[in-house]
Amino acid sequence: MDSITSVHVVLFPFMSKGHTIPILHLARLLLLRTGITVTIFTTHANSPFIRQFLGDIQQSLISVIELEFPSNIPELPPGVESTDHLPSMSLFIPFANATKLMQPDFERSLNSLSTSGGVSCIISDGFLGWTQQSAHKSGIPRLVFYGINNYAMTITKVLAMDRSHVGLGPDEPFILSDFPWMKLTLNDFLPVFNGSETEGPHFEFVMETSIATAKSQGLVVNSFYEYESAYLDYYNREFIPKAWCVGPLCLAEVQKFDRPREKPDSIKWLDQKLAEGRSVLYVAFGSQAEITEEQLREMAVGLERSEVSFLWVVRSKGEVLEELEEKVKGRGLVVREWVNQVEILRHESVHGFMSHCGWNSALESICESVPILAWPMMADQHLNARLVADELGVGLRILASNGSVRGFVGSEIVEKMVKELMEGEKGEDVRRKVKEAGEAARKAMEESGSSWRTLDQLINETCRRKDH
Numbered sequence: 001m002d003s004i005t006s007v008h009v010v011l012f013p014f015m016s017k018g019h020t021i022p023i024l025h026l027a028r029l030l031l032l033r034t035g036i037t038v039t040i041f042t043t044h045a046n047s048p049f050i051r052q053f054l055g056d057i058q059q060s061l062i063s064v065i066e067l068e069f070p071s072n073i074p075e076l077p078p079g080v081e082s083t084d085h086l087p088s089m090s091l092f093i094p095f096a097n098a099t100k101l102m103q104p105d106f107e108r109s110l111n112s113l114s115t116s117g118g119v120s121c122i123i124s125d126g127f128l129g130w131t132q133q134s135a136h137k138s139g140i141p142r143l144v145f146y147g148i149n150n151y152a153m154t155i156t157k158v159l160a161m162d163r164s165h166v167g168l169g170p171d172e173p174f175i176l177s178d179f180p181w182m183k184l185t186l187n188d189f190l191p192v193f194n195g196s197e198t199e200g201p202h203f204e205f206v207m208e209t210s211i212a213t214a215k216s217q218g219l220v221v222n223s224f225y226e227y228e229s230a231y232l233d234y235y236n237r238e239f240i241p242k243a244w245c246v247g248p249l250c251l252a253e254v255q256k257f258d259r260p261r262e263k264p265d266s267i268k269w270l271d272q273k274l275a276e277g278r279s280v281l282y283v284a285f286g287s288q289a290e291i292t293e294e295q296l297r298e299m300a301v302g303l304e305r306s307e308v309s310f311l312w313v314v315r316s317k318g319e320v321l322e323e324l325e326e327k328v329k330g331r332g333l334v335v336r337e338w339v340n341q342v343e344i345l346r347h348e349s350v351h352g353f354m355s356h357c358g359w360n361s362a363l364e365s366i367c368e369s370v371p372i373l374a375w376p377m378m379a380d381q382h383l384n385a386r387l388v389a390d391e392l393g394v395g396l397r398i399l400a401s402n403g404s405v406r407g408f409v410g411s412e413i414v415e416k417m418v419k420e421l422m423e424g425e426k427g428e429d430v431r432r433k434v435k436e437a438g439e440a441a442r443k444a445m446e447e448s449g450s451s452w453r454t455l456d457q458l459i460n461e462t463c464r465r466k467d468h
């Protein structure tokens with residue numbers, strides 16, 4: 001790293017937990033380097049979460065600027081400033097489009113930062129495509145962060161250009177000629193990416209944000225080279241802007257859990273299971289998954305019949321969960337509040353994670369060497385599940401009752417796959433592989449590791465240059 005000091009990085013995360021948390025980890029990593037200061041843009045309601053998350057960081061190195069989240073958007077309930085508080089994810093597009101109204105405020109603040117010492121680069125979420133215009137007007141390089149991995153990004157882009165799949169059924173297997181080892185189906189992709197949705201608000205949003213990404217100076221990717229080299233190399237050969245793997249960002253988390261403090265109830269419960277010599281399956285589907293009542297019931301029955309100990313963090317309410325709690329008292333725990341997921345995954349008693357495969361959850365599990373039972377629900381999660389189960393071999397896969405990667409899953413499948421992960425031979429195999437994967441991830445984030453070096457290089461090439 002060169003000796004030039006005073007790099008000022010502006011971070012602007014999208015207002016959803018799965019997008020904000022990794023950017024906050026990135027802030028921590030940037031501040032481990034000398035001469036870097038960070039400003040984070042957010043909205044009033046999201047600010048307390050951010051301030052608390054980074055509360056241990058020296059105040060002179062980091063500041064948080066709060067903008068007004070647009071009010072009076074007809075489709076949005078007042079006061080909702082984060083996607084996990086939306087009553088339905090069908091409001092995602094109005095929510096994401098509402099952020100565009102923040103552009104004038106953002107530019108005013110950016111200008112005042114520029115006059116008081118300057119901004120070296122902006123790292124903003126891909127969903128905040130409009131920040132590219134703001135950066136361009138101010139002559140500041142913009143780097144994009146989507147929160148997804150290279151595999152999903154590359155395969156989706158290749159699919160969009162390769163028309164050989166047109167006319168196939170949603171579950172009919174096909175291969176992309178540049179990746180012949182990989183079996184895919186159209187159901188692995190969102191309709192806006194697989195050619196079945198070619199107009200409408202979601203399609204327009206994807207087009208707008210993709211154009212803004214292409215005009216930006218780089219992509220910051222929460223992954224590491226050793227696990228995605230084929231896809232990263234391909235991406236950087238065929239597409240722009242250049243992608244830089246600087247993760248897994250969750251490894252930047254301080255060892256908060258070692259400090260003396262009152263342990264949360266969920267951790268005390270895990271301590272108890274450890275003392276009883278029981279292995280626990282952790283069950284969670286991220287911050288915004290929507291699960292139907294009917295599906296929730298099958299999950300509950302499957303977990304009950306598996307006879308495995310489990311800790312289920314769930315946002316849904318209702319009698320299904322109350323009944324389950326009653327039936328599995330002592331063996332299973334249902335938690336409805338926000339937990340520290342990394343702390344749970346790190347607990348010695350946790351030997352499996354039934355997960356929707358949001359990319360943060362998948363990475364957190366890999367880094368803690370916990371094998372995954374992949375049950376994707378939406379967004380990039382189906383591709384993440386392919387990566388986890390088919391490519392990396394660090395997890396098993398739950399498929400729908402009709403064999404599709406999408407759709408209703410019966411309780412007998414849940415029961416069978418939970419037992420397989422926790423006690424079966426296939427579970428043994430993925431357990432061994434996830435240990436190796438965890439070690440490789442930790443190595444990538446050490447000071448001599450690939451991700452650490454890549455972040456240094458990215459700062460030097462993009463943020464320290466004066467001629468952008």
Ligand SMILES: O=c1ccn([C@@H]2O[C@H](COP(=O)(O)OP(=O)(O)O[C@H]3O[C@H](CO)[C@@H](O)[C@H](O)[C@H]3O)[C@@H](O)[C@H]2O)c(=O)[nH]1
Pocket residue numbers: 017018019021146147148285286287288289313337338339340341342357358359360361362364378379380381
């Ligand atoms: O009680 C909770 C619930 C969640 N988390 C954390 O919240 C994050 C959730 O992120 P993720 O697992 O990626 O799930 P989503 O919230 O669903 O993430 C969205 O963003 C991801 C990154 O772009 C995508 O991969 C997902 O598909 C998309 O749904 C993780 O860091 C979890 O550790 C907690 O700490 N406590």
